Amino acid sequence: MDVAVIGAGPVGLMLAAELRLGGADVVVLERRATPDQRPRANGLAGRIVEQLDHRGLLDRFRAEAGFAGPLPGFPFGPVPLKTPMPGLMVQQPRMEALLTERALELGAEIRRGHELADLGTVRGPDGDYRLAAKYVVGCDGAHSRVRELAGIGFPGTTDDELMRLGHFRADLPMFGSGLERGWNRRPGGRVLVTSLTPGVLIAGVREVAPEPAGEPTLEEFRAAVRRVLGTDLALGEPLWLSRTVSSARLAEHYRAGRVLLAGDAAHVFPAGGSSLNVGLLDAVNLGWKLAAVVRGAGEALLDSYHAERHPVAARTLTHTRVQALLDRLTGEDGDALRTLFGELAAFDEPKRHLATLLRDADELPYVPDLPLTVGGRATRVAEVMRAARPVLFDFAGRADLREAAGPDVKIVTAACPDAPADALFVRPDGVVAYQGDDEKALREALAAPGR
Ligand SMILES: Cc1cc2nc3c(=O)[nH]c(=O)nc-3n(C[C@H](O)[C@H](O)[C@H](O)COP(=O)(O)OP(=O)(O)OC[C@H]3O[C@@H](n4cnc5c(N)ncnc54)[C@H](O)[C@@H]3O)c2cc1C
Incomplete structure (x- = not known):
């Protein structure tokens, strides 16, 4: 294997x-x-x-x-x-x-x-x-x-706040009672009320607290809401309950x-x-x-x-x-x-x-989804990338660049009004490893496509 x-x-x-x-x-x-x-x-x-x-x-x-x-x-x-x-x-x-x-x-x-x-x-x-x-x-x-x-x-840090999150069979009954859709901040923590599906309430509560043992329960959820809001919420039947402590680690x-x-x-x-x-x-x-x-x-x-x-x-x-x-x-x-x-x-x-x-917080150059004409057919860069192979886009009919690419690279001779250069060499993950018209520089990029 x-x-x-x-x-x-x-x-x-x-x-x-x-x-x-x-x-x-x-x-x-x-x-x-x-x-x-x-x-x-x-x-x-x-x-x-x-x-x-x-x-x-x-x-x-x-x-x-x-x-x-x-x-x-x-x-x-x-x-x-x-x-x-x-x-x-x-x-x-x-x-x-x-x-x-x-x-x-x-x-x-x-x-x-x-x-x-x-x-x-x-x-x-x-x-x-x-x-x-x-x-x-x-x-x-x-x-x-x-x-x-x-x-x-x-290494990293772990929060001292505990987040309880749940999905409940209910609408959003609490609007108009001092709560807004989203997280509601209070001195002792925060309470979330929102919904993405009709009839399903997403509720959450965050507070500084140690993580209890065992599976999360409805009673524990209600008590946490009461501590933060000072009042109860009509939550409905729980469909799913979770308890997490967030961390920042790499x-x-x-x-x-x-x-x-x-x-x-x-x-x-x-x-x-x-x-x-x-x-x-x-x-x-x-x-x-x-x-x-x-x-x-x-x-x-x-x-x-x-x-x-x-x-x-x-x-x-x-x-x-x-x-x-x-x-x-x-x-x-x-x-x-x-x-x-x-x-x-x-x-x-x-x-x-x-x-x-x-x-994505990523500084690598990704290929834009340019419109192309290949063999008289209109297509786009994203469609060419489907096979997840390295691709040389030849926008200028450059036989020398196509020859440099070798057999592992898919060659696409295309017309593209917005072409940024004679050729683009694009890795399977969409990163542009070479852009230009210089055969020697293209060969170097082909030999070492990772950075
Ligand atoms: C309540 C909650 C809400 C979230 N909301 C969001 C959100 O809105 N947006 C977002 O981007 N992310 C969110 N996340 C985080 C998101 O769920 C994770 O980032 C995502 O699941 C990570 O995917 P993963 O494949 O890396 O790991 P996981 O999904 O954790 O999958 C790991 C898998 O490995 C298996 N496994 C573990 N150990 C072994 C072993 N020894 N042998 C074999 N199998 C093993 C586990 O069973 C599990 O199936 C949320 C998480 C939680 C808990």
Whole structure:
């Protein structure tokens, strides 16, 4: 086996599909016997939406989405940013079902009820067996066993606030009774009331408190609301209850020899909305590189995964820490900070900067979705990228550049009125590795597409 991916969460499933597209054999080991049905993330936003388009997955996701298209704005913690952002509102269990379907179609093997015990041993339903894989990728979540076994540190901080979140069969009965839709700040904490589906209330409560043992209960939820609001809420029948303490942590390394990390195993952020976007884009960056290495490319390509994605998570950690702080500060100081930050964020330049951070906090150059004519047929860059292969776009009929590309690169001779250069060499993850008209420079980029 070329690669064992540990964890069939969204990141592991996305990675399995990317590895298969790159021609690697892959097995996904998942300790849960059945898929996780807890709601968790409500959707995706930013560059991952464009990346799903590059893989031809956008229509499947759109068919499941409560909303798909440019979101008119996006929250930076408690501060609304009025700037368009590509978005898809799909509950996490549906997202995982779509990604499972995709990974299986591409030929990945998914073994549920199989837990990684150590880097060479799997605990399956019929007993332990040896895992023989050239590479192991830990997509096994925030408490990653793979990270621990590989001895990779996970420094950072853990919040002293406890967040209880629940879905309840009820409408939004509390508007008009002093609560607004969204988070309501009080001296002792915050209470969330909102809804994304008619008849389902999403409620949450945050307060400084130790985490109790055992499963979360309705009574505990009600008591926490009462402590923060000083009154009860009509919550209705609970459909799902959770309890989390948020953390801000980043793995010291994304690679230790034959072991790699992606998704929550590599980073956890203290504010919502970014974790899945960053994690799925880790999978897109790593998939083609690891597949190329198992097919014989030099290992330096794998090191470029850490070099490119670790700084993205570090920047995401910075901006989610700021979001969490803006959200958390109470009293007049907190109100003053939020007011001034909101005023600054309304100016074009700061708004653009914050929007870029929320899109992916990534500084690599990604190919724009240019309109093209190929062989007399109108198409777009995203459609050409479907096969997840490196592509040389030749916009100027340059036989010398096409020859330099070699057999592994898909060559697309295209007419494009907005072409930025004679040629673009685009990696399978959409990064422009070369743009220009110089054959020698193109050959260098082809030899070392990672940074
Ligand atoms: C209440 C809540 C709300 C959230 N809201 C949002 C949101 O709005 N937006 C957002 O982007 N994110 C949100 N998140 C975070 C999001 O759910 C995670 O970022 C996402 O699930 C991470 O995906 P992953 O594939 O990296 O890890 P996970 O989804 O954690 O998957 C890891 C998988 O590995 C398996 N596993 C673990 N150990 C082993 C082992 N030893 N052997 C085999 N399998 C193993 C686990 O069973 C699990 O299936 C939320 C999370 C919670 C809890």
